[in-house]
Amino acid sequence: MNDDFLHRLRAEPSAKFLAALKASLDRQAISHGQARRTLFRTAILATLIGGSAVAMAFVAWKGLPASARFATRMSGAQDRASQSKIILSAPNGGGAPKVLTRAAGGDAPASALPATPVTLAMQPAPGSDRSRFSLAGPKAVASNVENVARRLGPIGPAKPLDITPASSTDAIAMLCHVHAILDPHPGFVDVAGASRRILPAELESCKGNGVTRVAELLLGYETVVLARSNLYGTPKLSARDIFLAMAAEVPDPNRPQSLIKNPYRIWNAIDGTLSEDKIEVFGPPPSSAIMAAFQQTLMEAGCATFRSLAALKQSDPKRYEQVCRTVRDDGVYKGMVPNLRAQLETYPNAMALEDFRDAGVQGFVPAAVDGVEPTSDTIVAGTYAGSRALYLYVNIVRAYTVPGALPFLAAYVKDVQEPWSFAALVPPRRQANAGNLFALEEMKF
Amino acid sequence: MEFMETNELNWDALYAHQAPRIYNYFRFRLGSECDVEELTARTFERAWRSRSRYRRDLAGFSTWLFSIAQNIGTDHLRARREHLPIDAALEVRAEGSPDQDAERRSDLARLALLCGGLPERERELVALKYGALINNRLIAELTGLSESNVGTILHRVVQTLRERW
Numbered sequence: 001m002n003d004d005f006l007h008r009l010r011a012e013p014s015a016k017f018l019a020a021l022k023a024s025l026d027r028q029a030i031s032h033g034q035a036r037r038t039l040f041r042t043a044i045l046a047t048l049i050g051g052s053a054v055a056m057a058f059v060a061w062k063g064l065p066a067s068a069r070f071a072t073r074m075s076g077a078q079d080r081a082s083q084s085k086i087i088l089s090a091p092n093g094g095g096a097p098k099v100l101t102r103a104a105g106g107d108a109p110a111s112a113l114p115a116t117p118v119t120l121a122m123q124p125a126p127g128s129d130r131s132r133f134s135l136a137g138p139k140a141v142a143s144n145v146e147n148v149a150r151r152l153g154p155i156g157p158a159k160p161l162d163i164t165p166a167s168s169t170d171a172i173a174m175l176c177h178v179h180a181i182l183d184p185h186p187g188f189v190d191v192a193g194a195s196r197r198i199l200p201a202e203l204e205s206c207k208g209n210g211v212t213r214v215a216e217l218l219l220g221y222e223t224v225v226l227a228r229s230n231l232y233g234t235p236k237l238s239a240r241d242i243f244l245a246m247a248a249e250v251p252d253p254n255r256p257q258s259l260i261k262n263p264y265r266i267w268n269a270i271d272g273t274l275s276e277d278k279i280e281v282f283g284p285p286p287s288s289a290i291m292a293a294f295q296q297t298l299m300e301a302g303c304a305t306f307r308s309l310a311a312l313k314q315s316d317p318k319r320y321e322q323v324c325r326t327v328r329d330d331g332v333y334k335g336m337v338p339n340l341r342a343q344l345e346t347y348p349n350a351m352a353l354e355d356f357r358d359a360g361v362q363g364f365v366p367a368a369v370d371g372v373e374p375t376s377d378t379i380v381a382g383t384y385a386g387s388r389a390l391y392l393y394v395n396i397v398r399a400y401t402v403p404g405a406l407p408f409l410a411a412y413v414k415d416v417q418e419p420w421s422f423a424a425l426v427p428p429r430r431q432a433n434a435g436n437l438f439a440l441e442e443m444k445f
Numbered sequence: 446m447e448f449m450e451t452n453e454l455n456w457d458a459l460y461a462h463q464a465p466r467i468y469n470y471f472r473f474r475l476g477s478e479c480d481v482e483e484l485t486a487r488t489f490e491r492a493w494r495s496r497s498r499y500r501r502d503l504a505g506f507s508t509w510l511f512s513i514a515q516n517i518g519t520d521h522l523r524a525r526r527e528h529l530p531i532d533a534a535l536e537v538r539a540e541g542s543p544d545q546d547a548e549r550r551s552d553l554a555r556l557a558l559l560c561g562g563l564p565e566r567e568r569e570l571v572a573l574k575y576g577a578l579i580n581n582r583l584i585a586e587l588t589g590l591s592e593s594n595v596g597t598i599l600h601r602v603v604q605t606l607r608e609r610w
Contacts, residue, residue, distance in 0.1 A: 003603050006575040013468040021486050025493045233458035
């Protein structure tokens with residue numbers, strides 16, 4: 001039955017209208033719920049007020065002003081929780097750097113880095129002729145380090161960071177080069193950023209070149225999501241669905257060994273259980289860090305579900321990268337639009353490729369991938385496919401000769417834990433860097 | 446689409462899914478954009494107010510929601526009563542417009558004229574099928590017709606409309 005002319009008459013209601021009506025309905029629901037909750041809340045409030053009054057009375061009775069005692073305790077607790085685990089001892093007699101734990105309430109050892117940013121000043125090493133702190137790494141690492149450095153300002157590195165964009169492999173090679181031992185030549189660095197852990201072979205190369213004192217810092221987790229408006233519930237996709245929706249080339253359904261230009265325009269053409277909606281994804285430009293993370297996490301995870309494509313990683317790595325990481329350019333994937341939120345509210349099928357934290361701030365609902373919703377727990381546990389850990393590898397000997405380098409790293413590790421951090425990363429567990437800050441020879445794989 | 450969270454209905458997802466359908470149901474039913482938002486809002490407000498009374502064992506959510514929409518639509522149309530004879534449709538010329546929205550509005554007006562000469566029941570079927578995008582089985586439940594009867598009537602109505610489009 002040719003009824004296209006009738007289908008074409010449909011129109012989407014305006015996002016403004018939908019949002020206003022939803023808000024009105026929510027208020028209606030809340031007003032019903034509020035009546036039931038009022039009594040319960042009153043009881044809780046009374047308990048809290050009563051409890052606080054008892055606590056204040058107890059503190060006053062002990063003879064100290066409440067604010068002073070509270071501040072003292074909070075300060076001590078914060079130091080213990082986040083700072084004491086990232087203090088490096090100065091190399092002493094050629095020994096490996098050690099992680100020192102400052103005794104609670106006690107003074108830091110003279111050789112250790114101070115625990116709070118306020119006291120991060122460090123004297124230049126005698127004989128140091130170079131105070132520039134050089135770092136190479138992927139865009140994601142570089143941009144996060146730069147952002148944090150900007151925020152830390154005076155307590156950051158003494159001189160501006162010298163950042164060289166490089167792949168993880170190249171950055172580690174620049175760190176481990178024989179010319180990077182004491183006073184790196186241009187192009188060799190003090191710190192390497194990586195979107196993966198250093199490999200045993202790279203470790204051997206470092207050792208062979210004399211760069212033996214290297215510490216590893218887990219910066220956090222770069223996480224990307226495909227999200228849609230919170231008006232429409234949580235999308236549920238697999239990494240394979242995402243690859244088939246977003247890749248430029250996909251396996252031919254009829255001859256899986258050969259690749260064809262991506263023909264999928266509708267979600268349920270990929271998988272019959274998905275909705276019969278147009279595939280439409282808004283996102284950052286192809287050169288962005290978010291896109292790089294997307295290509296190397298969700299895209300690759302989906303790509304690897306095809307055995308023939310996964311095999312390319314060994315047999316033809318260049319082809320593997322080309323197939324598994326190239327996003328289609330036929331209009332299904334679009335650049336960011338000015339009012340993304342309104343777009344997503346207007347079109348239930350539309351999704352945005354976003355950083356996990358940004359998506360949360362904007363109130364978008366990220367898709368669960370292979371049944372795993374992105375949360376801090378699933379990201380840190382490594383079960384969410386759209387996330388990858390970022391690391392810094394530090395030439396400890398060099399770092400001690402560059403004023404401000406180690407204080408900056410210590411401050412960075414603290415900063416990334418803060419909700420206001422400029423690092424767009426999901427922070428690692430507070431203990432992570434205490435456990436990972438090994439000297440190179442102590443690292444276990 | 447997942448509308449169930451354990452044994453509870455996911456009202457947010459239902460709203461997201463059903464709001465555009467209710468909205469288009471009224472567009473098709475009224476043949477204009479006028480009052481469509483008002484009637485959509487009224488439908489949801491009535492449904493939300495009585496959501497505690499919705500019984501899943503008696504009807505699917507769509508059936509329940511569209512029953513409310515039908516009642517609201519019927520009340521509204523009774524109050525308005527402005528149907529045109531089918532002959533008036535012959536005077537509507539097809540004309541292109543660079544502005545897609547304007548074109549769609551013009552097409553909607555044309556549909557209203559074409560549907561103006563149809564019996565009430567057939568206009569309702571068109572609105573449910575193409576505005577609300579619901580299947581013949583559910584339309585049958587809502588209208589009291591048999592499913593095959595719904596299919597037959599719709600086929601005939603669409604043919605008629607297409608000939609005159």
